Amino acid sequence: MSDIRVRFSPAPTGMMHIGNARTALFNWLYARHTGGTFILRIEDTDVVRSTTEAVEQIQVVLRWLGLDWDEGPVLQSTRFDRYLEAAARLREQGDAYECFCTEDEIKARNEAARAAGAVPGYDGRCRDLTAAERSAFVAEGRAASIRFRTPDDGRSEFVDVVRGEVSVAWSTVSDFVIVRSNGTPVFFLANAVDDLEMAISHVLRGEDLIDSTHRVLALRHALGANDQPAYAHLPLIMGPGGGKLSKRHGAVSVEEYRDAGYLPAAVVNYLALLGWAPADDREVLSLDELIAAFELERVHHAAATFDAQKLEWLNGEHIRRLPLSDLTAAVLPFARERYGARLDVRVFEAAVALAQERATTLAQIADQAEFLFTPDAELVVADDSWEKVTRIERAAEILDCALAHLETCEWTVEGIDLRSAVDALGVKARKALPVVYAAIEGRTAGLPLFDSIFLLGRDSVLDRLRRARERLAGV
């Protein structure tokens, strides 16, 4: 095992977002590619927003995606004493100080600054309070937060693995809170302490955190570290209309894709291609192939727009590559949910085999098998499909012809083949068969017709054809 140690450290404050999953994936791929260690750390320092459900969901999603972790989950909420001890040390060193300004006061000041066209940010008024001033605030009933004192001048710089040199003037970074007035530590502090203690060697995270890196690094060094992890800031994932991918763009949680019938391998494959590409032209890659090909050096700089259509295409590709038994197992839950006790697993497996070469989602496969598990009397041809049927010339004759053939033919897919029968009628199969199709399956799109007829069985087929025939006659 190499010395490479990476961590995925989400805040458990909501659902697992596509962007989070991508960050987790890149960390995991990097660890697996290099033989390093992948750590799951839950950054739940904000006790108000964090939920245990979210902590659970993060793990459920990670497992579903196939991203296993070697250490953790480490909950920061169980390690507050370490962070607070670090904060105390920083205060003793003079790197941090008590601030008695309230959240509301600061918010008001920032708004005023903004309105006046000035730069918002903490103005440093509690930086050099005397003991007397401090006790006066305490006497007033004010609780203190602890702020880190950022340098007044100079620049903060670090070399980003994907972006190269990144720097900012310290004069533009104001003192920031590391311990809230309620006594709980803040992200920056916990992050710096844990990365140090856990000997994290590489930090891969979204580009939205690039500015916070300077602060975490300053804390880390104030805490006595003389080294620092390599940072790699990943390009953000944007929504189709622009801006960070969010709910307004449609499905953004991994679970939504899972529930819509996407394969984890396809989601992972697609996410890997967002901001990264292998050295060759391959696009459809398995998890193992991704691990082998993944290189941090090939990560893109610019933000990428999420394209649901390409994901869907990729999902179809992965569906086609799955062994039939695996695919059936994957679709079964979708079918059970839809057809319950009516589901005949043997028949269903045959339907999955037919659907495998044409479907793009698991849900679609389950849907296409619907006609097999619907009682004949309950099968209704949807209005739009029926309308198409009524517009086909000689539809009644076609149904009669199909009935005549299917009443007596050998019950094999070859025997069922209606083409010559319809041909004898003088109607092209392409034109005629949609009538039969709608009568049997209730819609005009789905599984191949003759196989569908074979699977349904003669009695049901004849029954459905007769019903359609009667409806056509207006009975």
Added chain:
RNA sequence: GCCCCCAUCGUCUAGUGGCCCAGGACGCCGCCCUUUCAAGGCGGUAACGGGGAUUCGAACUCCCCUGGGGGCACCA
């Protein structure tokens, strides 16, 4: 407003000074196949944001502009 990051087809990308009047994939369009619809096969459409500079030579280097994105919380 201030700070930071970024910039190749509609989208994801290949490309690190000549192999590029730019390659692949999704989408879209057309054709073929065909047992509906798909899937598949074949073909087509389509990009180096603009301006300078360096160079014998720039998609690739530098500068400016423009454009896009992110940050400026007692969220992470």
